[in-house]
Amino acid sequence: MRILFQITVIFCVLLGFGAAKLGCEDRLNQDMVEARLIQPPLREGTSLQLGQTGAAVALGGLRSLVASIWNLRAFLHFENLDWIKLEQSYDIITTLQPQTTYYWDTGAWHLHTNASVFYKENKELSPIRRSSMRMQYIKKGSALLEEGARLNPDNWNLHLALARVWSDHHKVPDLTRALHHYEDTLACDTVPGFKRTQLEREAFYTMTRVQSRKSDALALGHRLFNLTTKNHTPNLVCCIFALQNSLNTSEADRIPEAKLFPNEKLQLIGLRNYFDHRGQDYPMTGVRTKIDTLEKKQSPSKDAEAPTMR
């Protein structure tokens, strides 16, 4: 009887206190979500809702610890070349810690680089099988990054990682797709200032490789060139040079060669290095010709080799 009375009183007090603190907690929750200190409550209808909520919530504050430990296991799977278990591990790890870039990035890297290369070079499989497995794992890696980017839309690192996957000529490049990811990267507010210029350059390089975007590429190239001398990288100036040739840009609209290249010696070195990328869809109009011209001019001093620049 007494116990019943006590329990009733306790419940009533808790309910009363609960009603009092409800508004307070809700406001604090919203403020924290706004400050990006905690994750927003998952929207209804999210397909991942059950999996994420169940696992993430159930482990309470232990998520970070469990994720760390699981990460160590994933490394062991990598060493054993057990790609299926590795993929499963990273599914769990990223469910536990969806806000940690490292896990998305590393998991994807194992898939789109390590696993895909493993299958590409696996002599035990037929060539068709090798090729398809390779592609499958590149796609898996990309899919993981995409999920990470979807859950962390402000995370420029993940968008950049995607852009690099699809622009990587060692993999199976899809330049239009890569360009799209570069645009997403640059659209993030969180890109640090000092990074932005470099990323714009990377985007430019990719754009030059897309046939249908050459004019856009040139416009971007001009903008970047005029923006800061930091952008006068050998690759950039060579791209502009080739694009201007390819699009037959008028003299008035061109950036003159003298401005692009400080001197002919450096121009030759730059163009030679640039020409080495010719298998990667970079514009090459007029590059070979220019190299020949410069070589003839500089033939007495051909033996003086400067260190190659990338």
Add this chain to the structure above:
Amino acid sequence: MRRNGFFSPARIMVIAGHTFTQLVRMKVFYFLVIFVALMLAASYFEMPWSRTAEDSAEQELTILKSTAMGAMTMFSVLFAIAATALLIPKDLEDRTLYTILSKPVPRLDYLLGKLGGVLLLVAISLLLMDSLLSVILHFRTDSLLAHEMAVGKAQGWPQPDMDARAESISQQGVTWDLQAGIAAIFFKAMIMASIALLISTFSSSTLFTIVIAVVIYFIGHYTADARNYWLHSQKDGVSKEVKFLTQGVALIFPDFQLFNIIDSTIEGKKIAPGIFSRLATLTLFYSGIYSVLAWFTFRKKEF
């Protein structure tokens, strides 16, 4: 010699100090040794870095913090629950409770003293673990910073970029925000200890208290969803029972998701002082309410 007010801070401190000694002499600090070993192992373990990671230095620090603070959370919460759960049943079983309550000791002082002793131990343990983490983190941050600056210099980065990079790495190192995260771990433990105290005034079984407290801990992580569902959801086609249940959960259980700022501090995010102080105040209110309810049950308990 009449010093028997309803509430005597001095007497509470005596009981708290005694509880602290009791728990320490239970060799609980052996866990800290395991923690130290874990920490040192984690800090030296070389993680594989994806070649596409732009901020691998920051990520390495994040992983280090993540392991350490995860262990600290686990220790604090489990210890707070278990230690509090065993104190009163142990006193009852050993009859030492009679010798204490037969002295002029108000029951509130007794309860607060027990709670205080547990929290003192949790606080000191966290401080020790925090010191170790800070030292390791500091050295790691410095070495990573030096490495990145050297790379930057070799690549000819301009000073503002170098500064920005240094700032970004330092933000992942030992900061006041990280300490706020550790304080949040303490807050969680404090609330759980108060809940365990309340349950143990009803139940004389340590195991039962621990199990119920752990269940409440888990339910507390759903409170935010329940509240959100109640206050902000538009759905109408839901049964009355479900509605009632979610309302009940939102009102009765503490919202532990608010303490997920721990994860944010691991990520290196900044915590505004306003948010931190509100969280602290909320913790005090929770602990206060649970302590008062524990006293309400305990004051008329017969032995």
Add this chain to the structure above:
Amino acid sequence: MEDTPAVQINNLIKEFPSPFRKSKVKAVNDVSLTIMPGEVYGLIGPNGSGKSTTMKALLGLLTPTAGSCHVFGKNSLKTDSRQEIGFLPENPYFYKHLSGEETLRFYAKLCGMRGKEVKERVDEMLELVSLQDARKRRVGAYSKGMLQRIGLAQALIHDPRLLILDEPTAGVDPVGSREIRDLIVDLKERGVTIFLCSHLLEQVQEVCDHVGIIFKGKLVKEGRLEDLIAIEDQTEVIIRNASDRTLARIRAVIVDAKESEFVRMGKPRTTLERLFLDEAKKSEAHNTAITSKPADESAIEDEEKGAHDA
């Protein structure tokens, strides 16, 4: 001289709910007793008669169902009343991890004592119960007798006016038991009121001046010990070194007196306890004699004298 009774129990009733029967169990049924300051009161009764329940009600560990308990005029439910009480529970158990000294200091501080006062009082109590040698030893290593003694020390630490002892000599060896009883007598002489329960009726007889017999929750007999146990119409005379002739003459005198009746004459018996204590003392003295310098004759004489006195 105080008029306020040390203990005043008025119509105390304590009921406990019984899980199996509808009606409640009355552990204490309308008990009333008064103990004046300076008295030694013994409450005796079989197991389950309500002794402990009465004590607990006096200590505020239980709430009376009806009736009241007062200690020096203060209600036992108030914390203040316990300032005057020292309590030694049955089979006391103290915190194993503390030493004897630390235990006493803890209890002293609980009673509101501070600083130098604590130190002095702890030293005094340790001396009183002869535990100076074991002060630094952990209580977990104490024997039963030592636990009982440290229990007494903590009960007395704050110089209470009322001492409540629940089975103070239960399970203690005869030597220890003797010491405790001597201590009780000593405290009585200092004016401390003592309320004790015990099964060991001979010991109660020895130290108490008031006795109450409780049986199934009811106080069936109560009063001064001398009044209760004196066999009213008989007289005992004890003589030393009486010759047979003297004894015969005494017998004749009694027979001549018409109103009196000769009942019995013979050798009184010592108790087993006295015999044990004598032997213990002798054995201790003998051991001391062996380990010290060659024994004096006077030392041996002292021993024999001691044996006669006991």
